[in-house]
Amino acid sequence: MTQRDRTVVALDAAAKGIIEQLQEDGRRAYATIGKAVGLSEAAVRQRVQRLQESGVIQIVAVTDPLQVGFRRQAMIGIRADGDLNELAEQVAAVAEVDYVVVTAGSFDVLVEVVCEDDEHLLTVLNDAIRALPGVRSTETFVYLRLHKQLYNWGTR
Numbered sequence: 001m002t003q004r005d006r007t008v009v010a011l012d013a014a015a016k017g018i019i020e021q022l023q024e025d026g027r028r029a030y031a032t033i034g035k036a037v038g039l040s041e042a043a044v045r046q047r048v049q050r051l052q053e054s055g056v057i058q059i060v061a062v063t064d065p066l067q068v069g070f071r072r073q074a075m076i077g078i079r080a081d082g083d084l085n086e087l088a089e090q091v092a093a094v095a096e097v098d099y100v101v102v103t104a105g106s107f108d109v110l111v112e113v114v115c116e117d118d119e120h121l122l123t124v125l126n127d128a129i130r131a132l133p134g135v136r137s138t139e140t141f142v143y144l145r146l147h148k149q150l151y152n153w154g155t156r
Contacts, residue, residue, distance in 0.1 A: 007054075009051075009054045009055075009056050011056070011155065013037075014037050014038065014039055014047065015047060015051065015056075016155040017033075017036060017037035018033055018037055018039075018044060018047055018048060018051070019051065019056070019057060019155050020152075020154055020155060021033045021036055021037065022048070022057065022059065023151055023152040023153070023154065024152055026059045026060070026061075029041075030044040030045050030048070031044075062151065065114050069116060070114045070115060070116055071115075071116060071117055072114075072115040072116065072117055072118055072120065072121050072142065072143075073112065073113065073114050073115070073142075073143040073146075074112070074113055074115070074121055074140050074141060074142045074143060075110060075111070075112050075140075075141040075143070076110070076111045076112075076113060076125065076129060076138050076139070076140050076141070077106065077107035077109075077110055077138065077139045077140075077141070078091070078107055078108055078109040078110070078111060078129070078135055078136075078137075078138050079106075079107060079108055079135075079136045079137045079138070080108040080109060080134045080135055080136055081134050081136055082133070082134040083134070084102045084108050084109060085102065086134075087108075087109060087132060087133075087134045087135070088100050088101075088102050088109055090132050091109060091111050091129060091132065094113075094124065094128045094129065096113045096114055096115055096120075096124045096128070097111055097112070097113055098112050098113070098114055099111065099112035100112075107139070111129065113125075121140075121142075125138065125140060
């Protein structure tokens with residue numbers, strides 16, 4: 001599902017509370033969440049299901065790429081011609097890509113990739129990304145060390 005396909009979902013205080021609870025611990029029991037937000041376990045389960053189906057939340061295991069065999073991560077800045085949304089969708093279809101955003105500034109699209117090693121990164125960059133129609137140039141920012149990555153920014 002692309003960002004364009006999503007409709008804005010109105011979130012009440014209980015939904016926001018559920019989201020914040022799950023941001024702290026994605027495995028937290030529905031009964032525990034229910035106590036924190038004032039709902040029954042069944043109501044929390046139904047709301048979580050609706051939040052997932054509407055694309056508001058995903059509940060996944062966030063891994064350390066190094067620990068699971070991916071020793072090279074990079075951000076790739078793309079300068080492009082043509083329809084940026086179409087290019088972003090094509091880039092998003094590349095298996096190694098985990099993040100795509102259309103931007104304003106020096107780059108038109110920013111892409112994060114997770115690769116096994118430098119040779120794998122080169123293959124992805126050369127064969128999958130630079131080969132796409134509309135890609136004018138790229139600049140690759142290889143990650144040396146990750147200092148902070150959080151998913152608990154709450155709700156507004």
